[in-house]
Amino acid sequence: MALEHAILVSLLEKPGSGYELARRFERSIGYFWTATHQQIYRVLKRMESEGLLAVREMSQQSRPDKKEYSVVGPGRTALSQWLHEPIQPESIRHELAVKIRGAAFDNPSVLIREVERHRQVHSDRLAHYQAGELRDFTGPAAATPLDAGQELQHVVLRGGIAYERMTIAWLDDVLATLRRLSTAHPPA
Template identity: 40%
Template sequence: MSLRFAVLSLLDIEPGSGYDLKRRFERSVHHFWSASHQQMYRELHKLHGEGLLDCVEEIQDGRPDKKVYSLTAAGRGALEAWVAKPAAAQKIRDPFLIQVFAGHHLPPAQMRAELQRHLSEHRDKLATYEAQNARFYRRPAEQQQKLWISHQPLLLGIETEKTWIRWAEQLLARLDAEIADRDTAG
């Protein structure tokens, strides 16, 4: 259900084609909501069919015509009504954390290798988020002011990744100490 409102939110900021929308999605909403290219296009067609989006075809030289979507008054109303509703807090659902929970069944070196792999992925994600954050601050001041609240999920993502990395580094240190203890004892 939230993909429809992610699409409406992005088109509320600026009209665009499916391609434009996908690029904007990847630079903003993607850090807390995922959708495939196909899901995005299906949602655009569905929203257009429901009268929540207008669609204008722009003729392009040497390329297929481009469909540019924008919110209708009904689309803006649906978005405003949805935003006004309370959202349920989400619980963490991470299969890796279940593996850590049952990690006493693995040798520390094996758990360490898996943790190191996840740590690398989280460091990459943090780098991506920080690059997106830097792009936000390169926007003109009036755009930053208009979109400051839309920027907050990215800031939460940055803090979440920093916390995850700090937690993983502490766990790695503990695993390293346990491995060293076993090596000296064995």
């Protein structure tokens, strides 16, 4: 149940509503954990009923009311306990890699467009991460010195940057391979 823990972390960093959490899962937290709003609302409700979170109804002007969630004692304890438990190292799920191996049983050139599209997405993500890094950690407007929380956010972001860079380089390798095979065996 890592979603639960991701929510605890995000709400400890800053309390917010389900909607706001869904936004955060599209950026920051979402770089390494994704969730849809439906999932988030469901889990928030459960966590609140389990006493991990507190809710506060907020009436807003010029916007619908919202429910602001924040972490209470037992939630913090649950997070701390989870931090002490081992988790099993990630198992990758890379659908594109399945496709690439599958291309051996069709024409490799059909994948070129698809791989180029993926490359573009990763390239955009990299630019986005780098802009965030400059804004929050390495630029002139960044806090100095960084506190522990910021240092940890930064090292996670560096992981995202390293991942995107590696992926882009690999996709270039894939493209070169696909193009080579397409030349050798032109489309029927």
